[in-house]
Amino acid sequence: MTDMTGTLPPLHATFLENLIATLRRDGRFEALLAGGSLVHGGFDVHSDLDLVLVVRHEHHEAVMAGRRTFADGIGALISAFTGEHVGEPRLLICLYGPELLHVDLKFVCLSDLDHLVERPTVLWAENPDGIAATLGRASIEWPDRSxxxxxxxxxxxxxxxxxxxxxxxxxxxxxxxxxxxxxxxxxxxxxxxxxxxxxxxxxxxxxxxxxxxxxxxxxxxxxxxxxxxxxxxxxxxxxxxxxxxxxxxxxxxxxxxxxxxxx
Incomplete structure (x- = not known):
């Protein structure tokens, strides 16, 4: 598990600190993972936050139904829409403000982590060893075209x-x-x-x-x-x-x- 909030721009760090605090209090969630620039490098003040929220299986349907409300509760949400246009209906694409921050929130179950396009960074986990073991078994393959x-x-x-x-x-x-x-x-x-x-x-x-x-x-x-x-x-x-x-x-x-x- 990685604590990188001290190395991020203040806007991003504050958002993640608030989100992690919220997840700690919400028993429906198991972990928070990050991908994108936090994995590939080059993260700066202009970067989006690409986040994966691991939801307990029995709560996934309810969390998906209420994800707009959840997103509204973790910051000053300006707009949000779902990711069907990129083939990912579990994704909620959010814009927060007034200091603008683009955050992608993808809501998955632990069983969804068996095939991944990148190895995510674990920002928080209720059971760090369990998440680490799950990610260690995952198939990691970027979807390159033939x-x-x-x-x-x-x-x-x-x-x-x-x-x-x-x-x-x-x-x-x-x-x-x-x-x-x-x-x-x-x-x-x-x-x-x-x-x-x-x-x-x-x-x-x-x-x-x-x-x-x-x-x-x-x-x-x-x-x-x-x-x-x-x-x-x-x-x-x-x-x-x-x-x-x-x-x-x-x-x-x-x-x-x-x-x-x-x-």
């Missing part, structure tokens, strides 16, 4: 951006370029550097990766968008060579190229 996952999607997404370019819907095309960077090119650049595929998170710490992605940031201009889409195509083909998928998509990129030009 070469085939990227190949199956990239050409459809590039085609979408290209037809928006041809139609003059440049904001749509620019949005797709950002999406492709986050979903495909950023992860593949992380893969090239031997890191977990974390989208474009902290990609600026990698000079070559930043240089590769910078030309994909287009202006609201047809020629700029066309250049960015062409660069995205070339960058994908280069990164694909690191771990070629089997099979590759027939006819591409040749079928796409006429749509990546502007008159």
């Amino acid at each position: 070469p085939e996952w990227f190949e199956a999607r990239i050409w459809t997404w590039l085609h979408y951006g290209a037809v928006k370019l041809q139609r003059g819907e440049l904001f749509e095309a620019i949005g797709m370029l950002g999406f492709i960077s986050e979903q495909v090119l950023g992860p593949m650049l992380h893969r090239r550097a031997g890191r977990p595929q974390r989208g474009v998170r902290r990609i600026e710490d990698d000079g070559p990766a930043t240089a590769a992605l910078r030309p994909l940031v287009a202006r609201h201009d047809r020629e700029s968008v066309a250049k960015a889409l062409n660069q995205a195509t070339r960058l994908y083909l280069d990164l694909r060579n690191d771990q070629p998928p089997r099979p590759t998509t027939p006819g591409f990129p040749e079928l796409l190229l006429p749509l990546l030009t502007v008159g």
Whole structure:
């Protein structure tokens, strides 16, 4: 169990101290875990708190039903919404204030800790040895995508951006370029550097990766968008060579190229 409140920015430390005090008084909870930057490093005053609250199995349904009320009781809650849009209905995404703090609260049972994407830090546990043993048995695997996952999607997404370019819907095309960077090119650049595929998170710490992605940031201009889409195509083909998928998509990129030009 880690006491890191003394090393955190005051806003984050105070929030965690209040939350831990609340959990100690509430018999429905078994532990508080932390992930994200507290695990990967780089935590600073701008960081979110990615928290996992371990709930006793018999209380999980009731806690889930009342989680907004719970979140409101641990700070000055401004807004909160659930995480179905990221495939995680157990997640409550919260914004506290007036000094703004983003906190993700995920409510799980002990049995949910058998498969994890990262090894969390234990901030508090009623039974520290038991939590440590559970985490020690857990399978830890970051959800990296396969070469085939990227190949199956990239050409459809590039085609979408290209037809928006041809139609003059440049904001749509620019949005797709950002999406492709986050979903495909950023992860593949992380893969090239031997890191977990974390989208474009902290990609600026990698000079070559930043240089590769910078030309994909287009202006609201047809020629700029066309250049960015062409660069995205070339960058994908280069990164694909690191771990070629089997099979590759027939006819591409040749079928796409006429749509990546502007008159």
